[in-house]
Amino acid sequence: MEENPSIAPDATKKASGLRWLRCLAVCLAWCCLVPATLWAMAALYFDVRVSWLRTPLAVAYGLGILAVWIWVRRPLKTVITACGFVVVLLWWFSLQPSNDRDWTPDLAVLPYAEISGNQVTIHNIRNCDYRTETDFDVRHYDRTFDLDKLQTVDLYLVYWGSPHMAHTMVSFGFGGGEFVCFSIETRKEKGEGYSATKGLFRQFELTYVVADERDLVRLRTNYRVGEDAYLYRVQMTPEQGRTFFLNYLRRVNELHKRAEWYNAITDNCTTAIRTQRAAQDRAPWDWRMLVNGHLDELLYERGTLATNLPFAELKQGCHVNARAKAADKADDFSRRIREGIPLPETGTVEEMLNRP
Numbered sequence: 001m002e003e004n005p006s007i008a009p010d011a012t013k014k015a016s017g018l019r020w021l022r023c024l025a026v027c028l029a030w031c032c033l034v035p036a037t038l039w040a041m042a043a044l045y046f047d048v049r050v051s052w053l054r055t056p057l058a059v060a061y062g063l064g065i066l067a068v069w070i071w072v073r074r075p076l077k078t079v080i081t082a083c084g085f086v087v088v089l090l091w092w093f094s095l096q097p098s099n100d101r102d103w104t105p106d107l108a109v110l111p112y113a114e115i116s117g118n119q120v121t122i123h124n125i126r127n128c129d130y131r132t133e134t135d136f137d138v139r140h141y142d143r144t145f146d147l148d149k150l151q152t153v154d155l156y157l158v159y160w161g162s163p164h165m166a167h168t169m170v171s172f173g174f175g176g177g178e179f180v181c182f183s184i185e186t187r188k189e190k191g192e193g194y195s196a197t198k199g200l201f202r203q204f205e206l207t208y209v210v211a212d213e214r215d216l217v218r219l220r221t222n223y224r225v226g227e228d229a230y231l232y233r234v235q236m237t238p239e240q241g242r243t244f245f246l247n248y249l250r251r252v253n254e255l256h257k258r259a260e261w262y263n264a265i266t267d268n269c270t271t272a273i274r275t276q277r278a279a280q281d282r283a284p285w286d287w288r289m290l291v292n293g294h295l296d297e298l299l300y301e302r303g304t305l306a307t308n309l310p311f312a313e314l315k316q317g318c319h320v321n322a323r324a325k326a327a328d329k330a331d332d333f334s335r336r337i338r339e340g341i342p343l344p345e346t347g348t349v350e351e352m353l354n355r356p
Contacts, residue, residue, distance in 0.1 A: 033078065033081045033082065033085070036081075036082075036085040037061075037062065037065050037081065037084075037085065039085075040061060040084065040085050040088040040089070041058045041059075041061055041062050042058070042201065043088055043089075043092050043201060044057045044058040044061055044088065045057075045058040046197075046198055046201040046202075046203060047092060047095060047201050047202050047203070049095075061084070061088070064084070065080075065081055065084060068080050068081060069081070092202065095202045096259075097202075097205045097206075097259035097260055097261050098205070098259050099205070099256075099258075099259045101189050101205075102189055102190050103187060103188070103189055103190070104188050104189065104190055104192075105138045106126065106128055106136070106138055107185075107187050107188060107207060107209070108138075109124045109126075109138075109140055110124065110207070110255065110256045111123060111124040111125065111126075111208065111209075111210040111252055111256070112124065112252060112253050112256040113249040113252055113253055115246070115249065118146055118147040118148050119144055119145075119146060119147075120144065120145045120146075120147060120245075120246075120249065121142060121143070121144040121145075122142065122143055122144075122145070122180065122210055122249070122252075123142045124140045124142070124210070125140060125141050125142065125143055125180060125210050125211060125212060126138070126139070126140055126209060126210065126211035126212065126215055126216075127139045127140070127141060127211060127212040127214060127215045128211075128215045128219070130215075130218070130219060130222075130223050132223060133219065133223045133224050143178070143180070145174050145178070145180070146174065146175075147242050147245070148238070149174045149175035149176070150172060150173075150174055150238065150241045150242060150245060151173050151174060151175060151241075152171075152172070152173035152233065152234075152235075152236070152241075153170065153171075153172055153173075153234050153236050153241055153244060153245075154170070154171045154172075154173065154231055154232065154233050154234065154338075155168065155169075155170055155171075155231075155232045155234065155299075156168065156169040156170070156171065156181075156217065156229055156230065156231055156232075157229070157230045157232070157292070157293070157295060157296055158220050158227055158228070158229045158230075159227065159228045159230075159293060160224075160226060160227045161226065162293060163293050164291050164293040164294065165291065165292065165293045166292050166293045166295065167183070167220075167269050168184075168269045168270045168273065168292060168295065169181055169182060169183045169216060169217075169269075170182050170244075170248070170273065171213060171334075172241070172245050173334070177332065177334065177335055179212075179213050179334040180210060180211075180212075181210070181211055181212070181213050181215075181216045181217065182208055182209070182210055182248050182252075183208070183209040183211065183216050183269070184206070184207075184208055184209075184268070184269040184272045184273070185206075185207055185208075185209055185262075185269065186199065186204035186205070186206070186207070186262045187204060187205040187206065187207035187262070188204065192204075196264055199262060199263065199264030199268070200263065200264050200265065202261050203262075204261070204262040205259050205260065205261065205262060206255060206259075206260045206261060206262040206267055206272070207255060207262075208248070208251055208252045208255055210252060213333060213334045213337075214329065214333045214334075217229060217320070217324055217333075217337065218324055218328070218329075218333065221320065221321045221324035221325060222324055222325055222328065228319065228321055229319070229320050229321055229324065230296065230315060230318045230319055230320065231318050231320045231337065231338065231341055232296060232299070232305055232318050232341075232344075233306075233318075233338070233341050233342070233343055233344060234304055234305065234344050235343070235344050247276040247277065248276065250276075251272075251276055265290065269292075270289055270290070270292040270295060271289060271290065274289060286298055296311075296315060297311065300314065304344060305342075305344050306342040306343055306344045307344075308342075309342055314342055317340065317341065317342045318341055318342065320337045320341075323336060323337040323339065323340075324337050
């Protein structure tokens with residue numbers, strides 16, 4: 001009987017295909033499990049509440065997973081690694097934020113709002129009196145705003161070093177020259193400083209600072225070194241402005257009742273603005289909402305800012321540091337820093353973050 005010459009080549013092809021599949025499976029496992037292991041080690045290092053245990057637990061976890069991959073056979077090593085990650089993840093999600101900590105004085109009092117028809121009373125609007133960035137008297141006041149008198153919505157971008165990252169603030173202007181500004185920040189405890197790395201873990205509570213512009217803006221232009229503030233003016237319909245303002249107040253009241261974690265990616269000063277809207281109402285994601293130093297470029301492209309000027313000229317005209325230093329503690333600070341700011345044609349801050 002003659003031997004079929006096609007059997008051996010077919011078997012060889014099949015074996016080769018299986019080897020490729022095994023290699024692909026191993027690569028996928030490494031691509032998933034290595035980052036998961038590194039994240040679990042970082043979570044233990046940053047978020048274990050007993051400080052002296054952080055480093056030993058993180059190192060022990062990493063060495064334990066390494067030992068599993070050296071001495072345990074497949075596929076058990078994959079299962080053990082995945083289970084270890086899941087255990088750390090479940091523990092991490094069990095960590096609860098709190099409104100009851102030893103906060104820095106400027107963040108100790110939370111704002112909240114009472115809404116009755118068109119009348120909105122915001123309690124605990126902050127207006128710190130600064131002598132230096134770290135030396136100040138904390139003051140708060142209550143104010144009632146008439147939604148029918150809401151006239152402007154303005155966006156601040158504040159750069160502290162990198163041209164790719166900025167802090168965003170939104171300010172609402174009412175008739176009579178009244179402005180109230182919102183800044184989404186980390187709520188820091190005494191002795192605690194901000195860290196972008198720590199902001200990826202459960203280190204900071206989220207807070208909405210509601211303040212006078214002579215506080216939030218002047219702190220960054222007149223007292224902090226190396227920060228540049230840009231004020232972009234937008235236009236709005238009364239209904240759009242009202243909805244956007246009330247979205248902010250809804251989040252303010254939610255955080256007053258129940259603390260939430262800050263996250264440097266998913267719930268920061270810019271992404272939190274977008275997530276104030278229902279998921280079905282949000283526009284597709286754009287990378288400049290995360291790398292938000294370029295957010296003004298995105299808004300310019302979408303026609304929300306003053307497009308009758310070249311972008312570079314618009315940005316130069318919106319720089320407010322010199323105006324803010326000249327106005328300083330003046331009662332009409334908000335009016336004076338807006339003098340000469342280019343005006344847009346149409347649009348609102350809410351539209352610019354959610355327009356397709």
